[in-house]
Amino acid sequence: MNNSKKMGxxxxxxxxxxxxxxxxxxxxxxxKGVPKSHLYRLMRKGEVRVNKKRISPFYRLxxxxxxxxxxxxxxxxxxxxxxSAETAQLLSTRILYEDDYLLVINKxxxxxxxxxxxxxxxxxxxxxxMYPKLVHLELAHRLDSETSGCxxxxxxxxxxxxxxxxxxxxxxxxxxxxLTQGCWQPSECRVELPLHKDYREGGKHVVAVNQExxxxxxxxxxxxxxxxxxxxxxxxxxTGRTHQIRVHAAHQGHPIAGDxxxxxxxxxxxxxxxGLKRMFLHARSIEFTLPSENQRIKVVAPLDPELExxxxxxxxxxxxxx
Numbered sequence: 354m355n356n357s358k359k360m361g362x363x364x365x366x367x368x369x370x371x372x373x374x375x376x377x378x379x380x381x382x383x384x385k386g387v388p389k390s391h392l393y394r395l396m397r398k399g400e401v402r403v404n405k406k407r408i409s410p411f412y413r414l415x416x417x418x419x420x421x422x423x424x425x426x427x428x429x430x431x432x433x434x435x436x437s438a439e440t441a442q443l444l445s446t447r448i449l450y451e452d453d454y455l456l457v458i459n460k461x462x463x464x465x466x467x468x469x470x471x472x473x474x475x476x477x478x479x480x481x482x483m484y485p486k487l488v489h490l491e492l493a494h495r496l497d498s499e500t501s502g503c504x505x506x507x508x509x510x511x512x513x514x515x516x517x518x519x520x521x522x523x524x525x526x527x528x529x530x531x532l533t534q535g536c537w538q539p540s541e542c543r544v545e546l547p548l549h550k551d552y553r554e555g556g557k558h559v560v561a562v563n564q565e566x567x568x569x570x571x572x573x574x575x576x577x578x579x580x581x582x583x584x585x586x587x588x589x590x591x592t593g594r595t596h597q598i599r600v601h602a603a604h605q606g607h608p609i610a611g612d613x614x615x616x617x618x619x620x621x622x623x624x625x626x627x628g629l630k631r632m633f634l635h636a637r638s639i640e641f642t643l644p645s646e647n648q649r650i651k652v653v654a655p656l657d658p659e660l661e662x663x664x665x666x667x668x669x670x671x672x673x674x675x
Contacts (some may be wrong), residue, residue, distance in 0.1 A: 368515075370510045373517055376403065377410040377426040381467060381635070382491065386427065389467070395423060420454040434477035440464075444479055446668045449503065450652045454643065456490070466495050476504065479505045489513075493518060494593065499611070502529070502636025502654040512643070519641050520593060521617040526640040529588040529598060529654065532633035532663070533573075533607040534620040536581045542573040544601040548594045559614070560596040562604050569594045571601040578613060579667045583610065583624070587637070609634050628659065628668040635660060 371379065380401065392401075398409045398424035403414070405444050414420070416656060437446075443459055443461060450457040460466070467475035477492050484490055493505040493516040507513035519525050528665045549566030570591040577585040584607070588598050599615045608616040610624040611632035625634070640651040656664075 361424050363422040365420045365422060367416055367420060368415045369416055370421040370514070371414055372416040373514050374414050375410070376408055376412045376414060377402070378492075379420075383422070387425065389434065395425075397588045434474065435482050436474055440474065440479050441483055444483065445474070449555060449654055450650070451536060452627075454508055454646065455493075455650065456506040456508065457639070457650075457652045458504050458506070460496055460501055460636070462499055462501040462657065465490055465498045466504065477506070480506065491516070495598075496636055497632075497634070499632040500529075500634045500636060501657055501660075503527075503639040503652055504636070506640060507584060508674070509614060511645070515643060515645060516641070520642075524641060525636075527593075528574070528637065528638045529590060529600065530635045531586050531588055531598065532610040532629070532660075533584050533586055533602055534582075534617055535584065535607050536578050536608070537584050537586060537607060539575060542605065543570070544605060546568045546574065546601065546604065548597060548600055550595050558595065560594070560600050562600065568592060569597050569601065571598055573602070573605070573607075577664075579670075583667060584618075585664065621624075622641045623667060624663070627663050627670070629663045630659065634661065 354480065376396070377389075377392065380387075381389065384392065393410060395401050396408065396410055402408065402421040403412060403418050405419070405421070432532070435641055444458060445460040447461065448456065449459050458476070458480075465475040467477045477490070481487070481490055483560040487508050489508060489510050491510075491513050492508050493507050495512060496504055498585065505516065516525075521637045546562045546567045546569060547559050547564055547566035551561070551562035551659055572591070574587045574589075575584050576587050579584055586607075588602075590597065599612055601610055603612070603615040608620065609632060610616070612634075613632075616632075635656055636654060638651065640649075642649045
């Protein structure tokens with residue numbers, strides 16, 4: 354029996370609460386369970402329009418905008434699949450901070466933040482099942498599937514808009530830790546190179562340094578070195594482009610350990626002997642002030658044991674300096 358239903362063309366007028374959202378995030382929220390790749394395909398084909406015009410996935414909605422939503426099949430089943438007991442237990446143990454407005458978790462590596470073409474259950478879907486009373490729970494930002502660490506979710510639309518504004522204005526301090534190839538200069542390395550995202554068939558994308566891309570600023574600072582083979586670095590992110598840290602690090606000749614898209618095959622093979630079975634990129638901390646509550650939020654996510662063990666193994670085999 355087919356439990357899917359086809360929704361007809363709809364025209365939605367953007368409300369005050371929805372203003373400021375990116376159109377791709379708006380669609381992901383409205384069409385829960387629809388693969389992200391399909392949503393981007395609809396936008397590329399011009400089937401999703403704003404004020405009768407084609408738009409990019411990065412268009413930010415304005416109050417009063419007329420959004421045309423094309424016919425689409427929605428799977429009823431996709432809405433009722435709960436997270437496994439193991440997933441729910443894992444996420445419950447990784448909550449770092451919670452109040453009436455925000456939820457911050459230490460996202461596990463290997464878990465997508467939301468559903469996609471090959472992902473049946475993401476962090477946001479699992480948490481909505483775990484917090485059924487939080488009807489407005491939304492991701493405030495994203496992390497790559499392979500990246501662990503601080504992930505912020507907003508419990509109210511008003512708070513979501515505030516955090517999005519802070520992110521756009523560069524008022525959120527985000528710090529990452531990464532294990533990279535080679536030895537950096539001892540001082541900070543400021544990388545300010547534009548990034549362009551190229552969408553591929555199936556929704557996959559590759560990001561590259563390109564003068565036609567969007568501005569991106571990343572600052573790398575070495576914390577610990579292991580001879581000339583590898584370095585643990587602190588990374589400060591001043592813009593939030595897709596794969597920004599990974600591409601900027603690789604462009605400097607210091608790809609991230611375990612990165613199978615932009616990394617170095619031989620370096621990845623070398624780090625596996627120290628127990629690394631994932632990409633070593635971790636959202637270490639996030640800090641910002643919530644204006645409406647005059648509340649300063651700072652959350653630090655401890656390294657996962659597997660990353661700690663890799664560092665310990667490198668220290669045992671390579672005398673490092675801090």
